Amino acid sequence: MPNKLDRATVVICTIAILNTMGLGLIMPVMPELLAGFQGGSIARAAAIGGYLSLVFAAMQFVFSPILGALSDRYGRRPILLGSLALASADYLMMAMAPYLWVIFVGRMLSGASSATLSVVNAYLADRSSKEDRTKFFGYVGAAAGIGFVIGPFIGGLLGTYGPRGPFYVASALSLVALVGTMLFVQESLPEGNRRPITWKIINPLSPLLAPVQGVSLALFAVYFFDALAGFVFPAVWAYFGAARYGWNSTTIGVSFGIIGICFVLTQAVTLGPVAKRIGNLNVAALGLSLGIAGFLTLVWLQSGLFALILLPVFSFRAIVGIAIVGESSAQVDPNRQGQLQGTFASLGALASLVSFPMMTQLFATQLSNGGSANTWHSGAPFLLAAGLGGVALLLLIMTVKPGPTTKGGQASKKAQ
Known part of the structure; x- marks a missing residue:
């Protein structure tokens, strides 16, 4: 390998x-x-x-x-x-x-x-x-x-x-x-590791009804709540920047570029070495903590320049989902890797179905009901995202507690 x-x-x-x-x-x-x-x-x-x-x-x-x-x-x-x-x-x-x-x-x-x-x-x-x-x-x-x-x-x-x-x-x-x-x-999958297709496997609701064998259900829940929180950026970031900071389309494009570049660097450069040193679950806990701090900061931050400067810190939360996927993959047999990855992708899609309308409607409702763009009202979606991230972090700590025994993808599963 x-x-x-x-x-x-x-x-x-x-x-x-x-x-x-x-x-x-x-x-x-x-x-x-x-x-x-x-x-x-x-x-x-x-x-x-x-x-x-x-x-x-x-x-x-x-x-x-x-x-x-x-x-x-x-x-x-x-x-x-x-x-x-x-x-x-x-x-x-x-x-x-x-x-x-x-x-x-x-x-x-x-x-x-x-x-x-x-x-x-x-x-x-x-x-x-x-x-x-x-x-x-x-x-x-x-x-x-x-x-x-x-x-x-x-x-x-x-x-x-x-x-x-x-x-x-x-x-x-x-x-x-x-x-x-x-x-x-x-082809990477040997004939001997292949398995038949069943309705239970292809049912998109399966992640909510039954976990992939060998993976803690809590890990799926952490991934889902983290995704719910993370979709706040593609859902309302452009509107938020225009409303609170007066950004034009060029500045909004630059901000998305900064976010993308930071996501790339954290995932390609930072994730591997840090995960090997402290373990996937500790990485996820760290990313969730920084994400919550970033979301809460954006609720009240009035400076567009500082918002751009702090984007690299906020973007560290992008490694949470990958750390959870990596931890889960280490717990699954070779003939179930496709099912596992499909399950996570399905959970991400479900989170986008819920998060996009939830975040955009919350943003629009707060402003249309008289809330000022310069108060917490325009940042309400980020306040909600912080709460969702808090739920993910609480689940991670209480049900699959991070520890040194999870280094290198070797899971210490507390909940199955």
């Missing part, structure tokens, strides 16, 4: 970059594209965009465990190839969409194919030792972060030539990832 980056791992990380870059490419042009179907109304376009986000998250929620289970049955490589081919065709369809319903179908397909990252993690779990698994998951998380940093910037530039251009480029990127997988990625 490799303990450092080899060619296959680099290709897998490149797939993660291209996959998330494709998603990021279309973000800046969606308002203009949707407004074109709504008589030029940005307000109506925003409403449609909210429905599209829900459709995307719902499909990701449903298909994450399905792709994970399919990869446990038929291998990682064919599922990766199929998902990337679907993504390429999907972006091309949306680029040429003559009607709004075609965009909805396209976003449904995007949600289904975006579950590819769960298969990517299962691939790396097959090829890495338990001690190095968290480090490799961090590489994928960092690669995905790079894609999210680069994608919106390039998408904004391409958007000057029309709102459909980024979709063609996203389709091409998925095609490049498909070719790279065909040429350089070999």
